Amino acid sequence: MIRISGVTKTYDSEKVVDDVSVDxxxxxxxxxxxPNGAGKSTLLGIVSRLIQSDGGSVSVDGHDVSTTPSKKLSRILSVLRQDNRVAVRLTVRELVAFGRFPHSAGRLTREDEEAIDRAMAYLELEEFSERNLDELSGGQRQRAFVAMVLAQETDYILLDEPLNNLDIKHSLAMMKLLRRTAEDLGRTVVVVIHDINFAAAYSDRILAMKDGRLVHSCTPAELMTTENLASLYDVDLTVTEVAGRPVAVYF
Incomplete structure (x- = not known):
């Protein structure tokens, strides 16, 4: 379990995360x-220790993220940031191998190589193993970064807007992959996402934030009402049902 207790973060006197508590x-x-500016990515950054909070605490499986040694935390928790560009030219396999650094410290063992193979096979990247990242499509490149995170083999996986720059086809494939990762591999996946319909279709639970505060923590079915979403996003919309699922329609 990830326990977030009274977490706050302020930039230039503006609270971007305001006393958030949730399990x-x-x-x-x-x-x-x-909506934009709600504090979603900042909260995820605090949970992953990429951002230091101004108050409150976060624990993952009972380990306080602010005090747990990095080597230990990186074997429990992995994160894919929103800006996942790399400054050097890498092949797909070289990128995925970075996910093993917490285990190998840069010296890959047979166990590490097997973990890399598993991650690449799971994301169907074997044929691109020796291709450079800049030779891939956006969807293929995003899968390579997710494979890097999976190769780390942590119980908890955090992803900040993994659908960025993906079209509908590749966004759908990514959400199906994350759902499969949770179910097949028993991982806990936490994802920051803008598309409410994708969130509703593939999530077990949704945290809704607005103005730095947590306003809903519930199941998709509980969240997906016209009143809830119109209030959250300050737009005119309606929630209808398509193929047995609630869908938000904007107008």
Whole structure:
């Protein structure tokens, strides 16, 4: 379980995360949604220790992220940031191998190579193993970064807007992959996402943020009402049902 207790973060006197407390249960997919500037990515950054909070605490499986040694935390928790560009030319396999650094410290063992093979096979990247990242499509490149995170083999996986720059086809494939990762591999996946319909279709739980505060923590079915979403995004919309699922329609 990820336990977030009274977490706050302020930039230039503006609270971007305002006293957020919530427990994210182990297992399944939890999506963090909300309008731009809601504090979603900042909260994820605090949970992953990429950003230092101004107050409150975060623990993952009982380990305080602010005090747990990096080597230990990196075997529990992995993160894919929103800006995942690399400055050097790498092949797909070289990128995925970075996910093993917490285990190998740069000296890959047979166990590390097997973990890399598993991650690449799971994301169907074997044929691109020796291709450079800059030779791949956006969807293929995003899969390579997710493979890097999977190769780390942590129980908790955090992803900040993994659908960025993906078209509908590749976004759908990515959400199906994250759902499969949670179910097949028993991982806990927490994802910041803008598309409420993707979140509703593939998540077990949704955290909705607005103006730095957590306004909903519930199942997709509980969140997906016209009143809830119109209030969250300050837009005219309606929630209808398509193929047995609630869908937000904007107008």
């Amino acid at each position: 994210i249960p182990a297992g399944g997919v939890t999506s963090v949604i909300g």
